[in-house]
Structure formats: C-alpha cells, structure tokens
Amino acid sequence: MRFYIAAFLLLANLQLAAQQFGGNPSSLKWQQINTDTVRVIFPQGLGQTGERVANIVTYLNRYTRQSIGNKERKVSIVLQNQTMESNGYVALGPFRSEFYLTPPPTSFDLGSMNWAEQLSLHEYRHVLQNMNFRQGVSKVASWLGGELGQAAATNIAVPNWFWEGDAVTMETALSEQGRGRLPAFFDGFRALSLANKDYRYMKIRGGSYKDFTPDHYPLGYLMSVYGRDHFGTTFWKDVTRDAVRYRNVFYPMSRAMKRRTGMNVTSFYHTTINYYDSIWNAWAQRPEITPVRTVSPKEKVFTSYKYMYPAGNHDFVVLKGSWNKIPAFYLLHPDGAEQLLTYPGIVYDDYFSYRNNRIVWAAARFDARWSWKELSVIRVYDRNTGHTHTITARGKYFSPDINNDGSKIIATTVDPDGKYGLQLINAQTGDIEKVLPNPDNLYFANPRFNSREDGVIAATRDKHGRMALTEQSLATGTITNLSDFSFNTIGAPAIYGDTAYFTAGGKDVNNVYAMTLSDRKVYQVTDRPNSVLFAAPAQDSLLFSEFTDKGYKLFQSSLSASNWKPADLTVRSNSAWLNPEFHEGGNVLNKVPHDSLSVEKYRKTTGFFNFHSWVPTFNDPEYSINLLGNNVLNTTSTSIGYTYNSNEGTSDIGASFMYGGWFPWLGTGVDYTINKSGLTSKGQRVYWNQLSWHAGVTVPLNLSSGLYGRSLTFSSNYYIQQLYADGLRFRVNPQQYTSTALVFSNQRLRATQNIYSHFGQYLALQYNSSIGSLRGNQFYGRFDLSLPGLSKNHSLVLQAAYQRHDTLGNYSFTDRFVYARGYNIPFYNRIYKLGANYHFPLWYPDWGFAQILYIRRVRANAFFDYSRANDYIRKVDNYYRSTGGELYLDTKLGNTIPFTFGMRVSYLLDPDPVDNAKARVDFIIPLQQLFSY
Incomplete structure (x- = not known):
C-alpha cells in the first residue's frame, strides 16, 4: 500500500x-x-x-x-x-x-x-x-x-x-x-x-x-x-x-x-x-583560529546577513533575509538597531554593491511570453533621496559595482551565444559607454572599481575553470593577472586603498585573504572554523559574514597586517577529506577527444506526439488517468484519458493536444461524456451523453518584476457537442458555444515560513456563451485577496465568488464553483459567496515515523463563508452560512514528496436543504492551494 x-x-x-x-x-x-x-x-x-x-x-x-x-x-x-x-x-x-x-x-x-x-x-x-x-x-x-x-x-x-x-x-x-x-x-x-x-x-x-x-x-x-x-x-x-x-x-x-x-x-x-x-x-x-566579536543581533529564526559595506559613523549596509521576512537592504547601526532601506525583489544573484550612499544590484526581469527568455536590469537605490530607479534597459547583467560619484557602473554580462565580458555603463542615462575587450572569453565574477577608478578588479575564471584575481584597464582594455590561475575558488573582492581583500577556498573552509597591489603578495587574513562569504575592511577592523546553524552571521576581528600569514593560492592546502581517492580514473576532461561531429538542422516537429507515460492527476473536482505525450523541446503536449467529475458525477473519455511553439498556444480536443445531467422546469433530473470537440487559443504572460510574481493568462475556445439520450428531445442539437477565460495572479514574494503571500491577488473570470438561435450562457468569477495577519507568518485571505447561468435549460456547462464549506451543492441560477480565512501556524514538530511520514508544520485556518443562491423556480434566495476550522499537516511523504492533508469541521448556521445537517466533518487533501504562487 x-x-x-x-x-x-x-x-x-x-x-x-x-x-x-x-x-x-x-x-x-x-x-x-x-x-x-x-x-x-x-x-x-x-x-x-x-x-x-x-x-x-x-x-x-x-x-x-x-x-x-x-x-x-x-x-x-x-x-x-x-x-x-x-x-x-x-x-x-x-x-x-x-x-x-x-x-x-x-x-x-x-x-x-x-x-x-x-x-x-x-x-x-x-x-x-x-x-x-x-x-x-x-x-x-x-x-x-x-x-x-x-x-x-x-x-x-x-x-x-x-x-x-x-x-x-x-x-x-x-x-x-x-x-x-x-x-x-x-x-x-x-x-x-x-x-x-x-x-x-x-x-x-x-x-x-x-x-x-x-x-x-x-x-x-x-x-x-x-x-x-x-x-x-x-x-x-x-x-x-x-x-x-x-x-x-x-x-x-x-x-x-x-x-x-x-x-x-x-x-x-x-x-x-x-x-x-x-x-x-x-x-x-586549533589555537590559530581567529578570535572574533559577534556583531549581528541575535535572532530567533534562521537569519542571514550577507554582503556588508561601511556606510560611515560605524554603520554598515547589509543584505538581510530570514525565514519569516523576505530579503531586504538594511542600515545596521553600532547598537544593533536596523533601518530598512529597500527591497531587491526577484534576483538571479543576491550580490550587491554600495558606495557613497548608493546601492546597486541586478534585478530579474522576464520576457512576457517566452518563459525561457530571462533578463535583468540594473537598479540603484539612493539613500539621499530614498528613491530606487532602474538604470539600464533589459539585458543579461550580473554583479554590478558603482563608482564613488555615482556616474559609472561596471557589470558582468553574459550573451546567449556564450560570450562573457564587462560593460561600462553611464549611471545617469543607462547608455553603454564601453564594452571592454575579452579575447580569451574570461568570466568576470564580482567586478569592482579599483581605488583610482581607472580599472576593474575581478575574480576571474578561464575556459578551463581556473581562477585568478585580475585587473582590467578601462582606458586600454588590457587585462593583467594579479595572481596565477588555479582551481582554488576566489570571489567577492573588496578594495581598500592599495589592498584587495577577497574570499578564497585555499584550505578546508573559505577565508578572507588580502593582496597588496603594489607587490601582488597574498596573505591569509582570517582562519575560521566555517566558511566566510564576504568581508568589509574598515579602518582597524574587519567585518565579515560566516555561516552558522542560524544563518550567515556578522563577526568582527582586528585588522592588523602583523597577524597576516603569507599564502599561495596556486596550490591546494586542503585536508585529505576534501580531495579523496575515488578510483574512477581521475580528470577525464583532458582525455576527452575533440572529434569533429556533424551538425544538422533539428526539426521542431521531431517526436511531435511522443507518448511516454500513464499518469493520474487531481484537480478537484476532476480526477483523471491519462496517457501523456511531449516532444523533447516541450512545445507539444498530448493527452488521452479518462476523467471523473465529482461535482457532476460524470465520466469523460477524451483526447487533447496543445502546441506551445507560437505566441498563442493552440489547442484542440475531443471528449465523450457519460451521465451528464440537468433539471427540467418541473424539477426532474434528466441524463444524457454527449460528444464534444473543441479548439482554441491560450496566451500565457509572465509579468513578474520587483517584489511580485505576476501572471496573466487569456484563453478562448470554441466547442461543438452532440447530445445523445433515449426518450429526450433537445431544443438544439448539436450545441455550439464559446468559452473565454482570464486568470490573473499577483503575489508578493514569500519568506520560507510564510503560509501565504503578505499581499496577493488572484482573479479568475470565465464566460460561456452559446452560438445559434437557442441561447445559453454561464458566467463565473472569483477574486482572492491575501493580506498580512497579526504575526509575521499569519495571513488573512478574503474570497469572493459569483456564478450565474441561464434558466432556459438548453445548455449545461461545467461547474467549477467552490461552494460554502459544509454544504451540499444547492439549486440555483445565480449564486455568490464571500469567505474569510485566517491562516496561522500552530507547531513545527519536525517529527516522523518509520521513514513514511514526516511532519514539518501543523497549521490552522479559521473560516467563515457567506453564500446566497437564487432559486428561480420558487423565486426565493437561500442562505448558506458556515463557520469552522481547518487543521493542516504539511508533511514529507517517504522523506521526499511534499504532501499536505488535514480535516475540516464546518458548523452550518443555515440548514442544508439536502440533508438538514447542522455540522459536517471532512478530510481534505488540498493538492491545489488557494493561490497559484
């Protein structure tokens, strides 16, 4: 089992x-x-x-x-x-x-x-x-x-x-x-x-x-x-x-x-x-471990302080993120107080730079339609004005640095054709002033202006994967190796006068090293029990972030050159456990031949259907088993299978195909549905089967930027269906109708412990309308709003939903309405529902048994639903109000699969007309959350 x-x-x-x-x-x-x-x-x-x-x-x-x-x-x-x-x-x-x-x-x-x-x-x-x-x-x-x-x-x-x-x-x-x-x-x-x-x-x-x-x-x-x-x-x-x-x-x-x-x-x-x-x-x-003083405030939850820069008056600008707060730039005061400056938002690289009251970083941007096409822009926050603005057009930038007067920015660039380099950018106009030459296609990590601002110092790697500290002249483009290339990793340089401080993996952990640029001698500055990420020299002290079981913490040590040890980063000084004997033949990259191989055109139609798997799926109220097919480029999706709709009690045998290689997705499908039903004007339920064919378009758009993940999807489909029933005559057969839908989601970034976004919206609209003389239509709308609760990990989720359909009885459209909790499906021609949910964590047990089920979090939701449905036959409005609570267990099944389940107790404030129940207990498996994240 x-x-x-x-x-x-x-x-x-x-x-x-x-x-x-x-x-x-x-x-x-x-x-x-x-x-x-x-x-x-x-x-x-x-x-x-x-x-x-x-x-x-x-x-x-x-x-x-x-x-x-x-x-x-x-x-x-x-x-x-x-x-x-x-x-x-x-x-x-x-x-x-x-x-x-x-x-x-x-x-x-x-x-x-x-x-x-x-x-x-x-x-x-x-x-x-x-x-x-x-x-x-x-x-x-x-x-x-x-x-x-x-x-x-x-x-x-x-x-x-x-x-x-x-x-x-x-x-x-x-x-x-x-x-x-x-x-x-x-x-x-x-x-x-x-x-x-x-x-x-x-x-x-x-x-x-x-x-x-x-x-x-x-x-x-x-x-x-x-x-x-x-x-x-x-x-x-x-x-x-x-x-x-x-x-x-x-x-x-x-x-x-x-x-x-x-x-x-x-x-x-x-x-x-x-x-x-x-x-x-x-x-x-070991006795030579560098003594330090803890600088970062003590936090109750996992919190990391990464990349810090002196900001005057013994203040530091840091990037801080925790499991209950999304990452942000803060000004850290000597007494431990913190002042929020701004948020970096969605990034591919959390590295940033700071100089003379300006923070600069590369923020993620996305092509609206093509999800593989990812881009970035350079953003600058000015402490003097408190404003953040975008400097560049969309490109592929990493790790920018800004000069002292805020006029120039240097950034790493990556082209789709595999070319790397540095670009000098005008910080006022965003124009590219210079593309620095890079004949050997070196990759420049964390570039920094030197103290004279006439060159750029970077942790550079060559085509073999070796790294060195290099300096490139802004005037001539000449690249000078400040150290020899080796397979020891280096990065995050900080320039302080005539000395370049950087982090390197010369021994068992990453430590801070220094190079005196006048003679290019390298010294080990710290010797720590765990790895240092980044260091900020300031007068006679060194501030650095080191990883602990509570996150990256800030430590301070004295900055005395007399304690520095000469170092050679061209050799490995690691212990044996960091270089074990694998008995697999050693480095093969030098042995692999450089055979010339034939390059041919690859047709996008290759493996167009490519059936590969039988898969069950859940999308309540629909449960399916399907034979799936996808081509290798993932531009085609084919499905043949069976679906059961628990709302309607119907069975469906169908096939569908979607092509995603053009701007709109093009889709088509055919279905044979058994046991469709509807009510006559006399209140009698009748049953029939139907054969349907549809075709349509879908346009999925990714509008994410800044703090928000945004998506907008528009779809429109044409349906034609033939109805079959013994002893029944339909007013129109075959039936034809269109279905148009719009789904919009806007979700603020969430921290690890946040159950829902602290500010998010979800909007779904769908309109089905018949084609021909006999009319039929259905409109469905839903809007969810998430807001912060009383505590960092609490969320208030408000919901509104509305659905109406005609009373002519010509058409019966698919029902996806989410009804008031605890009630059976009512009879109506129009219905609306308002819901309020307050989600909060109860316990983080970190407990499991038998390697089968591991419980990471127990959380609860207190809810209230208010719904009103119009009975057009009796010409009355029926109310469906319920309140209660839900208990969820966020688990890992088999130590691997995220799995949430729980139970709901609903107290019905109005009697259920179907069975006159006053309360109901349900077990729930929310395979789909309220929001699409």
Whole structure:
C-alpha cells in the first residue's frame, strides 16, 4: 500500500514539474549533433558547445560505468541559452536532459569549472543512473506506467540524496574541481557539527521550518564517499541494484545497505556524520583560529546577513533575509538597531554593491511570453533621496559595482551565444559607454572599481575553470593577472586603498585573504572554523559574514597586517577529506577527444506526439488517468484519458493536444461524456451523453518584476457537442458555444515560513456563451485577496465568488464553483459567496515515523463563508452560512514528496436543504492551494 500511494503522488508531482512548456521564442533555430549515444539539441550558433558536450558524454558512456552499470539507452540533451539560471536536470517523461548554459555568477557554491563541461559530468551521471535503474520491479513499473512509472518506482526505491550525491561524486572524481572540493559545499553540515546539533536522519531528509538543515546534495555526497571509501567503488552499484529491483518491498535501499554493511540507512547516516564531525571539530579547535566579536543581533529564526559595506559613523549596509521576512537592504547601526532601506525583489544573484550612499544590484526581469527568455536590469537605490530607479534597459547583467560619484557602473554580462565580458555603463542615462575587450572569453565574477577608478578588479575564471584575481584597464582594455590561475575558488573582492581583500577556498573552509597591489603578495587574513562569504575592511577592523546553524552571521576581528600569514593560492592546502581517492580514473576532461561531429538542422516537429507515460492527476473536482505525450523541446503536449467529475458525477473519455511553439498556444480536443445531467422546469433530473470537440487559443504572460510574481493568462475556445439520450428531445442539437477565460495572479514574494503571500491577488473570470438561435450562457468569477495577519507568518485571505447561468435549460456547462464549506451543492441560477480565512501556524514538530511520514508544520485556518443562491423556480434566495476550522499537516511523504492533508469541521448556521445537517466533518487533501504562487 505504501508503494502505491507514494507512486501515485510522485507521478502527479513529476507531471506538475514539467519544465517551461513552449518557453523558447518561435524565431529560435535549432540544430543537432546526433550519434548512437546522444542527440545534443542546441540553438543555432552553439555548435562548438554542442560538440564538446557530445564528446564528453560519449566518453563517459564508454569509460566511466564501473560504479553504476552497463545498460544502454540513447538520451536527448537540450542546451538552453536564453535563461539566466545556472542549472540542469535529467528527467523521464520524456527521457531527456536540459542544460541551462549561463555559468554561476559566483564560484563558491557550484565551482568555477567550464559550466558546460561540469553539467556534462554531473547530468550524464543521472542519465546513467536512469539507464541502469530500470531493473526488476522498476522495469515492470515502466511497462505499466511508462517513463514516469519508472521514475516513480526508482525515486521511491532510491532516495534523492543518492541521486545527487553520486552525481556530485562523479563531477568531482572526473575533474580537477567539482563540488566535492569546494569548502562552502559543506558549510551546512559543518555548522551543525560546530553547534553540536545532531539531528535525526528523518529531519535531515525532511527539512524543517524552524531549524536549518542541509539539503540532499552535500548529504548524498558525504554518504556516497564514505560508502566508497569503506566498502569499495562498486558498493553503491550493488546497493541500488537491489533497491530498484525491490529485493525488499519495504525500505528497499535501507535493507540493501544493511545486507552489505550491517547498518540500515539511519545508522549509516550517523556513522558517516560522526566520521566527518571528528575532522571538522578538530579543525575548529586549533589555537590559530581567529578570535572574533559577534556583531549581528541575535535572532530567533534562521537569519542571514550577507554582503556588508561601511556606510560611515560605524554603520554598515547589509543584505538581510530570514525565514519569516523576505530579503531586504538594511542600515545596521553600532547598537544593533536596523533601518530598512529597500527591497531587491526577484534576483538571479543576491550580490550587491554600495558606495557613497548608493546601492546597486541586478534585478530579474522576464520576457512576457517566452518563459525561457530571462533578463535583468540594473537598479540603484539612493539613500539621499530614498528613491530606487532602474538604470539600464533589459539585458543579461550580473554583479554590478558603482563608482564613488555615482556616474559609472561596471557589470558582468553574459550573451546567449556564450560570450562573457564587462560593460561600462553611464549611471545617469543607462547608455553603454564601453564594452571592454575579452579575447580569451574570461568570466568576470564580482567586478569592482579599483581605488583610482581607472580599472576593474575581478575574480576571474578561464575556459578551463581556473581562477585568478585580475585587473582590467578601462582606458586600454588590457587585462593583467594579479595572481596565477588555479582551481582554488576566489570571489567577492573588496578594495581598500592599495589592498584587495577577497574570499578564497585555499584550505578546508573559505577565508578572507588580502593582496597588496603594489607587490601582488597574498596573505591569509582570517582562519575560521566555517566558511566566510564576504568581508568589509574598515579602518582597524574587519567585518565579515560566516555561516552558522542560524544563518550567515556578522563577526568582527582586528585588522592588523602583523597577524597576516603569507599564502599561495596556486596550490591546494586542503585536508585529505576534501580531495579523496575515488578510483574512477581521475580528470577525464583532458582525455576527452575533440572529434569533429556533424551538425544538422533539428526539426521542431521531431517526436511531435511522443507518448511516454500513464499518469493520474487531481484537480478537484476532476480526477483523471491519462496517457501523456511531449516532444523533447516541450512545445507539444498530448493527452488521452479518462476523467471523473465529482461535482457532476460524470465520466469523460477524451483526447487533447496543445502546441506551445507560437505566441498563442493552440489547442484542440475531443471528449465523450457519460451521465451528464440537468433539471427540467418541473424539477426532474434528466441524463444524457454527449460528444464534444473543441479548439482554441491560450496566451500565457509572465509579468513578474520587483517584489511580485505576476501572471496573466487569456484563453478562448470554441466547442461543438452532440447530445445523445433515449426518450429526450433537445431544443438544439448539436450545441455550439464559446468559452473565454482570464486568470490573473499577483503575489508578493514569500519568506520560507510564510503560509501565504503578505499581499496577493488572484482573479479568475470565465464566460460561456452559446452560438445559434437557442441561447445559453454561464458566467463565473472569483477574486482572492491575501493580506498580512497579526504575526509575521499569519495571513488573512478574503474570497469572493459569483456564478450565474441561464434558466432556459438548453445548455449545461461545467461547474467549477467552490461552494460554502459544509454544504451540499444547492439549486440555483445565480449564486455568490464571500469567505474569510485566517491562516496561522500552530507547531513545527519536525517529527516522523518509520521513514513514511514526516511532519514539518501543523497549521490552522479559521473560516467563515457567506453564500446566497437564487432559486428561480420558487423565486426565493437561500442562505448558506458556515463557520469552522481547518487543521493542516504539511508533511514529507517517504522523506521526499511534499504532501499536505488535514480535516475540516464546518458548523452550518443555515440548514442544508439536502440533508438538514447542522455540522459536517471532512478530510481534505488540498493538492491545489488557494493561490497559484
């Protein structure tokens, strides 16, 4: 039973996670490199990148299978060059991978490797996992449910920490860097160790709304490496083979581990963490640790202070964000008081710069129609006026810096064709004054004006992924290496006189380093137990942010050059645990051949239907089972299946098709509905079946900017339907009508603990109207408004809904009205409802049992519904008023799947005319929340 429930929910979850349907501009031309191993699909002009990806994954397929298996299956890899996110994924349904080609703006979290090469190493490991996990029960699941059936079975059998931990292991084992060699990658677990926090395995897996827990990437890597070191390179191949075959139906992965180690997954986790704890604690207890004074105020919830700058009078400008407040810029006073300045809003990179009362950052912008096309603008906040304004037109900017008089801005730019560089921008007009030359296509992270403002100092990475501190002249464009290139990550430079302070990963944690620019000597300034993110020198002290179990906290130390230690960042000074022996052949990027491969046109019609999975879905009141199809570019969506409508008691067999490659989505479909019903003028219910065909257009628009995620969707469809019934004559048959809808959502950003947005609106309007002499129509409208409650995590949600339909009886349109809670569906020709909801958290238990259900939050909602329905036959208005409460449990099912359920107690202030009930208890599974976030 546990397997089927989890598989059922995971299939729905995987379907809802479909990526960016119809997101690329229709003008984009696609090409491909098609071999027996891989089909790499990419926009025109990226042939060199596509060729490199194809060569790498072909090599990986041939020579790096020892620890995963030898099963073969060709995969499609799509290179996305329009997005500004640094990401990638592999998915089944359909089987493909997508690489988001924009490199990470900083190097501490993901590294500095050539981004396409790192994605190839990491994501192709997921490809090999999916190939080799199709065994036993998981293979049967693929026969029954298609690719998403296999995905459900394997994701239940193999926890997400292994999928990602094993991939991080391989990106580290097969390169000179990888996340396994980045000190900041382990900051979370190291912070828990230093704070003596020993959480249960279920809490680490399920997460928490009250305590910080690292995600499954470092968890999986630590367990992966520990297993390899102690039980052999093929240990995990053997364990996962047993798990996906379901050699044990219950806890297949844990049982497989226990057979080979004597430890189940919980014991294995604690053994792993205890091993690393001893290393981290020994590091933190060294006598040379830099003494500090805590500067940031003590907070009750997880709060981070990142990137701070001196602002005069011993004040600092900081970026502060917490789990109950969205990130904002604050002025931090010496006494700990904080003054809100402004909000950065939606960003791709939270880095910002400050100089002489001006804050500058890159804010996210989006193309209204094409969801893959992401952009940014440079924004400036002026403390003198209190105003924020946009400087530039839409582009692809990261990490801007502003000069002292506020006239110039320097920013990193990334072009869709893979070209990087720096642009000098006029801060008054937004005009690009100069595009600095970049013949070697270096990537400049966190550029800063030097003290003379005639050059730019940046943490720079080359095409091999090595990093150095460089300076580029604004006058001549000449690039000077201030340090030698190496695979040690560096970033976030701060220029103070003739010294450049920066953060680097030269040892087991990231620390502050300094370079005296006159002689280019490098010194280690701090020696801390956990990683430093950013440092701000100010007179005789150094302020820096360091990661703790409560977030990034501000610490202050003395700034005395006599305590600095000479450092050489061209060599690795890490402990052995940061550079383990993987027995996988070492760096392969230098071994991969540069074979010239044939580039061909890729037709957008390739795999137009491409059926891949059977999937159940819920969209109350409709429940469906569908055969799904999507092409690899995700511009087509096909569905054939069965739907049951619980409001109407109808069954529907239908097929639909949507094409999203043009500006409007074009859709069509056919349905045969059984057991439709309606009331005659005498109050008798009659039943019929109907055959329907429809076609229409949908225009989805993304209007997000600033603090708000906004969407506007307009759709219009034409329907023709033939009705069939014994002994019934319809006034019009076939029936024809149009259905037009508009949905608008505007939601302010939410913090982690916020249940709903503190200010948001949701508007849905739909009008159905007949075509022909016999008339019929229906109008539906709904408006939701969310407001802040009495506490930071409380929300007041007000609702209004209205629906009316004609009384002629010619047409019966689909009913999607949400009725007053506790009542049966009333008889009416028009109805409205007003609702008030007050949502608030009750408890963060962080408790679970048997690795099945883990409860992260218990929350409640007190509600009142007022509804009035007009009975046009009896010519009276009937009232439906109810009040009560709802209790929700926000959980993780199987430690993986977010799952909310609860119960509702409704007290009916007016009798229900159907059964005369006074109260009702319902169990609820809100698979769709009140708002679309």
